[in-house]
Amino acid sequence: MTKKVKLALLAATMLASSGAAMAQDTTLTIESWRNDDLTIWQDKLIPAFEAAHPGIKVKFNPTAPTEYNAVLNSKLEAGSAGDLITCRPFDASLSLYEKGYLSAVQDLEGMKNFSDVAKSGWSTDDGSATFCVPMASVIHGFIYNADALAELGVEPPKTNEEFFAALDKIKEEGTYVPMAMGTNDQWEAATMGYQNVGPNYWKGEEGRNALIKGEQKLTDDAWVEPFRQLAKWKDYLGDGFEAQTYPDSQNLFTLGRAAIFPAGSWEISVFNEQADFKMGAFAPPVQNAGDECYISDHVDIAMGMNANGKNLEAAKTFLNWVGSAEFATLYANALPGFFSLSSHDVKMEDPLAQEFVSWRGTCKSTIRSTYQILSRGTPNLENETWNASANVIKGTETPEAAAERLQKGLASWYDPQK
Known part of the structure; x- marks a missing residue:
């Protein structure tokens, strides 16, 4: 066998092996x-x-x-x-x-x-x-400017009373807008507002499943009270919040002009890049010290x-x-x-x-109340909750009227709520 033939056979063997691999x-x-x-x-x-x-x-x-x-x-x-x-x-x-x-x-x-x-x-x-x-999943809560709160002597709140006392103190001092959130885009009023604080009132999965089964209504106190909490936010959002977009709110916070940001955890990587101050986070405040807590830990x-x-x-x-x-x-x-x-x-x-994730160890997780089953019809409960939450914060609709409207819309197409 010639050297040339041997080399040809060797090359063919190698190619075959390579092809098999x-x-x-x-x-x-x-x-x-x-x-x-x-x-x-x-x-x-x-x-x-x-x-x-x-x-x-x-x-x-x-x-x-x-x-x-x-x-x-x-x-x-x-x-x-x-x-x-x-x-x-x-x-x-x-x-x-x-x-x-x-x-x-x-x-x-x-x-x-x-x-x-x-x-x-x-x-x-x-x-x-x-x-x-x-x-x-993403978890909801509040991200805060830790330098600003330390400067003002404000502790991260755990109860509603402490929450509004902190906002009052920040507002009275005047250096910072207490909370960075607008209502122009509507969705954040519901997602970082209603769905953020609400689970502590409707008790997370217990209330969400009861709503799906028709055992609770959106006009029940557990579902109206979160709107009442949102109605109080108006005084802490700064001038012109009605026209403020979501990116406006992000910039307001990362530029150090606002003390607190009602947030989803997806903000973390963005804020880490843009903010030059130390940040912290606190969970949605409970009504009273010692109450069981719930977080929106949304899939x-x-x-x-x-x-x-x-x-x-x-x-x-x-x-x-x-x-x-x-x-x-x-x-x-x-x-x-x-x-x-x-x-x-x-x-x-x-x-x-x-x-954020440490709250799983102390609070019960739930998902956003409107996402499973309840937004399949018209009017769409998720989108209607955006509008209702924004209206309540602006003061153009009362918490009770907003809840009544949502309940009427849901009952119009969802049999368990009729």
Whole structure:
């Protein structure tokens, strides 16, 4: 055998071996609306998974948030969607499951690490099937300028009385706007207002489930009292708050002109970059010292499996990893303010994130009251609550009238409330 023939055979053998190795690699594609997370997936999450699972490659393929639902539905209908589907909570993902586009995942090994509340955003109404593995939630509370409060001798409040006493003291001193929030965009009045303080009155999941069953009404005192609390906020929001947008409020706080920001934990990474003062956070105040406390620990993002995907076993492997302690720790630290929904003990490095998540140890978690089942009809309870909350803060609608309007709208289409 000539040297040339030997070399040719050796090259052919090497190519064949290389082809076999390449054939063993499975590539999973993730569909997502979180295009701001691209580098986190590419630099941290995917390398960690691939290192532990040789033979499975992962590609993160995001779409602009506003276009995601339409693009994803088109891909699923055409059979061209990726293997893994990033799931928004509740009805949008439930619809995909009901159409047969998402597989049930409750039997995956990794699902044992999630509570019923954690799974609520991605389960059927009766809880019999879960179709996405929970990834993260956001928690509501109040972020404050720690330097400003120390300067004024104000302690972070724990009760309503302390809360309004603190606001009065900040307002009287005059250096800072007591709270940075506007009503122009409406949604934050409900999300960081009504849904922030409300669970302490309707007792979290107890009240939310009673509303779904028709055992409580939005005109009950537990649902009206949060509006009464919001009505008191008007005096502390600064001049022109009615025209103040959400970005205006963020700037007001990060520029050091406001002392307190009614917040969602998603603000943490933004505020860390923009604020040059020390920050702290306090949970929604309870009515009286010693009362049981509740927090809005709202399910936000999960990962499901394309039921018609070509790589189902590899996709299951990835989803089990999403349910692991390794993923929970990596994700929570890469995105401070987006908290793992798993039962793993996740160590976080960001002190503000640590403060928010510590409330899980002392308070009961719930999700936003309007998100599951109750906003499927017209008028949409979630959107109506935005408007009602903004009106109550502005003083253009009384708490009682707002609650009456919401109840009437819900009862017009939702049978258990008729």
